[in-house]
Amino acid sequence: MEREAATSPNENGQESDAAAIRRHPALFRAIRRRQNPRLRRSDITVTDEAAVKRAVKAASLGNAMEWFDFGIYAYLAGTIGRVFFPSGSDTAQLLSSFATFAVAFLVRPLGGMVFGPMGDKIGRKKVLALTMILMAIGTAAIGLIPSYDSIGFWAPVLLIVFRLLQGFSTGGEYGGASTFIAEYAPDKRRGFFGSFLELGTLAGYTGAASLVTALTAWLGSDTMDAWGWRIPFLVAAPLGIVGIYLRLKLDDTPAFLKLEDSNVHISEAATAVETTARGDLAKIFRTHWRMLILCIALVGAYNITDYMLLSYMPTYLSDELHYSESHGLMILVATMVLLMLIINQVGRLSDRFGRKPLLMAGMIGFFVLSAPAFVLVQEGSLLAVSAGMLMLGLSLVCLLGTMSAALPAMFPTNVRYGSLSVGYNLSASLFGGTTPLVITALISVTGSDMMPAYYAMAAALIGVVAVACMKETAQQPLEGSPPSVQTDEEAAEIVEAQAPTPKF
Secondary structure, eight states: OHHHHHHHHHHHHHHHHHHHHHHOHHHHHHHHHHHSOOOOGGGSEEOOHHHHHHHHHHHHHHHHHHHHHHHHHHHTHHHHHHHHOOSSOHHHHHHHHHHHHHHHHHSHHHHHHHHHHHHHHHOHHHHHHHHHHHHHHHHHHHTTOOOHHHHTTHHHHHHHHHHHHHHHHHTTHHHHHHHHHHHHSOGGGHHHHHHHHHHHHHHHHHHHHHHHHHHHHHHHHHHIIIIITHHHHHTHHHHHHHHHHHHHTSOOOHHHHHHHOTTOOOSHHHHHHOOOOOOOHHHHHHHSHHHHHHHHHHHHHHHHHHHIIIIIHHHHHHHTSOOOHHHHHHHHHHHHHHHHHHHHHHHHHHHHHOHHHHHHHHHHHHHHHHHHHHHHHHHOSHHHHHHHHHHHHHHHHHHHHHHHHHTGGGSOGGGHHHHHHHHHHHHIIIIITTHHHHHHHHHHHHOOTTHHHHHHHHHHHHHHHHHHHSOOOTTSOOTTSOOEESSHHHHHHHHHHHSOOOOO
């Protein structure tokens, strides 16, 4: 009886609603149209493929140059330790060098909080050009610092200052570049075009590793310690000028231009998905904190595995397994070149099958394969080391080829640059740049050469949970923007699909 009494009001309410709908069908149809307005053809963005390709090229090449600058330091860690921290043991020098590597990540969240909301206010391309300028200045300045033997204590102080400038500029780079590509790309190909951003990352790292390897082989370790280490840093200046030129030539993204245009709201449907308030940092933390936490967890797992393989592995091979520095770098370069050949296909797969399956495959790959991969690496032969690196690389490319399309889709257009920059850089600060330092310290404390594998496995486990909690966004419009398609025919199909079915 109690159950019947409890359910009867709901049933009566449903009956009364049905009766009201029967009495006033036109009124309720109008209410439904108001709640779910149909998009008009003019609301839908039809992309210009040539403009998309220019945008992808500028963002990716600029990203490659940023990470070329950043990668140089990682691959010269041992040399920099000897030049700027000459006292103490080899381990102390390496820890000091990696601590200076990590210090750049401490200010990345600050850079994200400054450049991210700025990108939501004044535009994506202006901020991306500014980050490029600051990175080029910081990197070239490191190449001009006198050694510890010349100016003593001030040498590492200046090194830290310019590393902080690098880190501050990088705080606005990834969030801006991934947002730039995501907002230019059509919805059904966002994974493919987004994968070019990480192709640029790999190209930057590969260029840095190749240059350091070639210089070490040509000049020798003694000459590299004396002055040869400066050359890669000084190369950054002309590369930065090229990146700035490419970025300033572009128009801003269609999604941002729509926010900026006060006449953009052509129909109720467009109004329903577009928003006009931009760049509110407090609003990001207040309104989007759940997505920020998910972003931090996802990026943390991704960054630990990324920096473990692409930044720390050459040092691991030389310091723990006593490979020559150039030998370890050559194996890493070969691995990265292979990843560059397949990363765009991973992006295509994420468009077809979804972001979550590819991300989950990468996380599970690291969880299952990290220990066997490091067992192979420790075996020491060229074939075994290459096989171990390949196992880790194939797991990483599932993340690299998908992440730059998945992350921007987590936030709405009006706060996308700011939210992604804050979330990405908080995570990178906590987990990414500290990875070489933490792994080196763990090996020193435990004496176990398997610590990199265990650290990657723990990160991957967190990544599995984060991927399980995220929404699938493949082939869907970005939140806060109308659909983006490649052809007028696709736009017409979307409009026609909303038309009511005629009744006979």
